[in-house]
Amino acid sequence: MKERLKTLLLISLVSISLILTKRLWIELPNEMFNLFNNKDKAYSASYLLSDMIIPNKYLLNFNEKYHTIFYDDSKHGLWTNTQKILATTLGSEDIKITDISSEEFSTYNWKPSIVFYFPEKINTYILAKALDVKDPNYIVDAISSVKSIYIYLGTGDPFFVLSNDENHKIIYDNSIDNEQLKEQFLAIEEDAKVQGKGYNFYYSLKDIYGADKDIYVPYEMNGTVPTVYVENQIRNLDIKGRREIAEKFFEKSIDYIREIVEGNESTIYEYNNKVLKLNVNGTVEYYHPLEETVKKRNLYESLSTAAEFISRNAGITKGMYLDKFEEIEVDNSVGYNLKFKYRLRGLPVILGNEEVVDFIEIEVFNNHVRSYKHFIRKDMNKIINNIQEGKKMLHSFQIIDMNYDFLVEEYLKVNNSMNGAEVALNEVLSFIEDINLSYFDPCLKDIEDEVVPVWVIKTVNGLYAFNVYSGSLIYEKTGK
């Protein structure tokens, strides 16, 4: 019995020593072996990738007259339900593709349908891969990028229209099963038209005032935008919290990481050629120089790497979406600069910080993240009960009307051969490229900073944000 006890004691001592040794050692042989499988791990982030490639606006066309727009689809999940149908079509072998003109396509909004608008043109192949289509069909060759996806929900054969603003491809596929989506759409139509459940109707500026672009605006506005407060998470972090972030980035204990605290309370962490800086203005900056030359860029691999990196390090991924990507070349290596924006309570956020333009900016060279910059502003989820009485939200045409003289001035900056009196209404309206409801983060306070609901008018000159309650211009960014 005594011998058995001794054996047990010995086994437990050996086990404890093994666990402690593992903690002490940097890499065990089996972990080194796993390094070779990291590439597969990077490609497994497709869920996050599909989360990033989501529309920023949903136009529901009930018929020729009635249209509504959603900015937040979380209540209905229309995109989630369309993704499955779209994935089937992108992988289907039995499809028929034909071209349609812009004029003809603009009349398609008179038919029962949903149009999903993306913030930026999305590579069709990437879209297909993000939707988990193993072997995308020739749609990806027929139209290489997509800005909007239209799905027909009327009677007759269902079809999609993939558009990049210049080209529009109508795609018929016998396997499209949109019955569930159609039922959902009809329920929304019933609620909007008959029950009057707070839906706002939108009308085309092209149809009403003869503007060039088919931009939909409301002329009556129900409801309000929730009051949201955000905080600068970095400044409000103590040294322990900062060290935890550093450990997460480098995947090492703080004992192995060099720490430098600057005079302005910004903190720099350094490990093995990698640098992480936590700025007091709320940005996290990471830099890891290229270890080898990357001669061929791969967008899908780069996006997957970015997705995996962000999901591992950023923490906040809810509401984040890919806004822009551009090709870059650094030290003879080619890669991508990816820019992400984020939504608060379903609405896109515009940052008022002149130092920081994008929520996340990341330079990726296939499987290597060279630099990463993340501006962290967290929703404090404060429940506000004191909604001001009589605080009525202005509709977007009211904003145009209140600021009409200003818009004419901006228009004249581009068309300087004319004078103000000569400018016709439809010309000023044609100058507008898009109108969206958003939040404006003034980035003034580190805690309880109230973000302002705004109507954002995008023009040839740049973008202008107007307070939805007062109609006053609170932010402008000119020059593309």
Added chain:
Amino acid sequence: MLKKVIAGLVIGISIMTISSYGHAQEVTDNIEVIDHIEVTDEAIDEAIDNAKVEEEVDLSKYRIIKPEKKAYSIEDKIEFINGIAPPGTTITVEVYGTTDLTRKNFNLLFLPSEDDYIEVSTDTLVSGNSGTFSKQLELVTGINKIIIKFGVEGVPDEEIIIFVNPKNSNSKDIKRPNKLIDILIPN
């Protein structure tokens, strides 16, 4: 021929001279010759007033854009109207409906009389900086008469008739008593 031309010119010049003279009298308020041109002056005043109205009210600046038709039918009760008017113009939009309890079955070919209409809503709009106005109207089932008043002298009111005929409103869906006796059926 030459004589005729000269005579015509003389008459024309004399008429123009008299008009200018009369106008000058009105402006300078010269009483000395007022007895001679009393009738002419009134006529000229009237002509000037008319000219002013015509000059000030450019009817092309007051227009309904949507709807384009004066009478039509729709299935849903929400209708959008808009138009143009100089900035600051106050526009009144009056909506009248018919309950059709008289069971006269009004339609676009058989319109109600003035007495059959009841007021549904009245809205006052002000034309904005862009020189436009708009309103999303909530109509009632049946015939709706919409009167748009620009409130400017010389600008006629616009009248639009919209027949709201819901898609599913047939006798199977809505069972209405046909006669008074139908209501009084014993249990």
